Amino acid sequence: MKSGMADIPPEHACILRVIRSIPRGRVASYGEIARRAGLPRHARLVGRVLGVYSALKLPWQRVLRSDGRIAFPKGSPGYRQQRALLIDEGVAVRNGRIDLGRFGWQRDLDAELWKMA
DNA sequence: TCCTTGACCATTA
DNA sequence: ATAATGGCCAAGG
DSSP: OOOTTOOOOOHHHHHHHHHTOOOTTOOHHHHHHHHTTTTTTHHHHHHHHHHTTTTTTTOOGGEEESBBBSSSSSSSHHHHHHHHHHTTTTOOOOOBBOOOHHHHHHHHHHHHHHHHH
16 A cells, blocks of 8 residues: 555654654754754754755755754855855854854753752 | 775874 | 764665
């Protein structure tokens, strides 16, 4: 029995779910997303998934390399669009690099915990 | 099967 | 800070 177009492998589904849960104005690395999806060492799969499901509406702009840089080559269409989208939602991009210490997703959790104390 | 290709990553120089 | 290196691992040919 074959279901229609909705047969997404569970690993992909997990990754998509994590990506969708990145808060607006925050960013996460491919590797971190993989870990949160329960798939450590699968950073490359995250990139692959983003490409395969590019037709879906995803906050793909919030996904960066582990060093905080945009993965696309500087000056490419993808690079420019990602940069614009990030700036739109309040993320500072300087020379293709984002300060993970300020905009990293984990940092967002820290802030929440701080409020409780 | 084997080989190549990536929206990657950590380490080293 | 940048660059080379080796490692990683699913997909597709």
